[in-house]
Amino acid sequence: MSEPSGPTMASIGRVAGVSRQTVWNVLHAPDKVRPETRARVERAIRDERYRPNRVARSLRTRSARLLGYCMEPRGGPDLNPVQDRFLHAVTEAAEARGYHVLLFTTQRGDPGRRASSRGGREDDRLDGYAELLAEAAVDGFVLSDTTVDDPRQAWLHERGVPYAAFGRSWSDGEDPGPWVDIDGAAGVESAVTHLYEQGHRRIGFVGWPTGSGVGEDRVSGWRRGCERLGLAPGPLARGDNTSDTGQALAAELLDGPDAPTALVCVSDVLALGCLAELRRRGLRPGADIGVTGFDDAPFAALPGVELSSVEQPIERVGADVVRLLIDQLTGEPPAESHIVLAPSLRVRASSIHPTTDPVTP
Amino acid sequence: MSEPSGPTMASIGRVAGVSRQTVWNVLHAPDKVRPETRARVERAIRDERYRPNRVARSLRTRSARLLGYCMEPRGGPDLNPVQDRFLHAVTEAAEARGYHVLLFTTQRGDPGRRASSRGGREDDRLDGYAELLAEAAVDGFVLSDTTVDDPRQAWLHERGVPYAAFGRSWSDGEDPGPWVDIDGAAGVESAVTHLYEQGHRRIGFVGWPTGSGVGEDRVSGWRRGCERLGLAPGPLARGDNTSDTGQALAAELLDGPDAPTALVCVSDVLALGCLAELRRRGLRPGADIGVTGFDDAPFAALPGVELSSVEQPIERVGADVVRLLIDQLTGEPPAESHIVLAPSLRVRASSIHPTTDPVTP
DNA sequence: ACCTGTGATGTGATCGATCAAATTCGCTAC
């Protein structure tokens, strides 16, 4: 029951008959130590199963070697598939550089602390960030789900707090900090191209309400794709990110003046609604109407869904975000501060026209 | 660019004209301090925005106030919906007690460290646990996805490492440690009951291969339910957790000697395969054949799926796991060490018989 | 006046790794 309290540099030194500093040298500057001494110390380290105490190291070096990540309260079924993979990727990349990920939430646990905030009330969402920072519990933050002019980015930037974001800042002004993002426009454009190759000439778009950076980016890809292929952009409908909305929007477009033969959707959830509407009308996805989504959510691959979708290289994003962040922490020369990654279309039944041979340009 | 290096107890003391220990007393034993002194110190704390340094505290008290959680490499599309919610719940519950969650993975980042392990090679999956422990980086672990006789539980138990698991140990022997689990049998039984009330008298089961504790638990609920209702258990088919398999198993059962009118599935993924097979045969889920799943995965609620499913109270599980773990850490008297929570059936179209009035017993 | 007890506050040492500077050691050169 008592604390065994593992070996320390001092205890290793005692075993090997050297001082604690020599032990440190063996670990961090081996060539400063005479080979036979080193061997003796290394043996002691192995025998005693010594591992440096992370906490003590953190105190001295003033770096926790921890990256903060805020778990947003789960919204719709949309963000989830990404968050899981992203976290895994971030954790793995961080470990490769000797860091770990520390999770926190926006709702502060200890109610007593809420009062300690001074008059000028900051955004509640920032409290968690502020607290971890003040407690020196993390060295920096990984952000995700950034919005247009995300207050967190400005807040962190003002205070000189290291961070890196998944999602560009979408700000008109200069960028507060480094980010990694997916080229949504390119992803959608590739979907348009694919549908064109399947024989479609009237391609509609099902999007989100205006105002979201991500959403506008994807619409622009659709416009660009149509333009490049010499098509007049088909009809456009917008609504919030639920499959019921998707179903309604699909109906709207199909009943409209110039009904599209293919629907490019800004998200898989909306696309699923479209598929439901097609089924209701007895139309076969792919054969009668081409449909594509975005995100490659887990359900897209399921039998009975088989939704073509733009897959985001989340693992790459996670790795790059961590690299940008840790490079800042270690004072590495910042190679680049904005990374845009290309997504790739995963073609499934919902967009394949059985009788049309794919045409590669 | 230079380190502002926030306020410390000593600096607060200097501002308030007292010693660091008095500052400590104000924070941890306020009644030992004269009210006017206390006021002065509290003012300084507020003015300077002092927050105790977590790292220094950890070093002195030998507790990182961090709970380790291992991100398993994502397997199929099955576990994900749960992991996300679970992590959020765990993080939130931990924060309420002044702890945070530290993520790690099984693949060790630093390749140099692999060699440092001695001859008798431990299970690779345990290395991450061992390392964090040796580095004193965490105080305990939260486990999930426990298997029958999970080696991690025994390993941690042997070393007296505090932990709590989501998922019982399923061991025949005595339990190595505390866990929280979901009463899968009860969940499946409620699905059977529900289908019975919908008029079904021949209820089949689509399960996993024998050997998984979770799977056997759920089968037993099906058997128990049938027995209680005076039904002969319908046919049973087993296969791995993919929807393709689900489709095949559904076909097998429906073509079998005594075809069931309802299918209870051990997972949503398998259930989805069943739905696909029904659609292929022109059978309407709910009206012709009742189907239920398990997990209430995000896709179960989607239009075009509408799968009845057993929903697990993941948030409760997370909160309880954290409670069991932190109670150990703080030396709280262990109130209970095994918690079984009841899941609840979410009824959707896939199991509702349009013409049958529900009968409540 | 003296001792004692209690409440309030201050000082020293500690956790373990790290940084800076001091010391010892091994060897050559005068």
Next chain:
DNA sequence: GTAGCGAATTTGATCGATCACATCACAGGT
């Protein structure tokens, strides 16, 4: 023989909170 030089190794101090005592002030009792 020893001054000198570089390599090898050691000692001292530090990060900030915490614990264990030490000290101080002041009250009441004899």
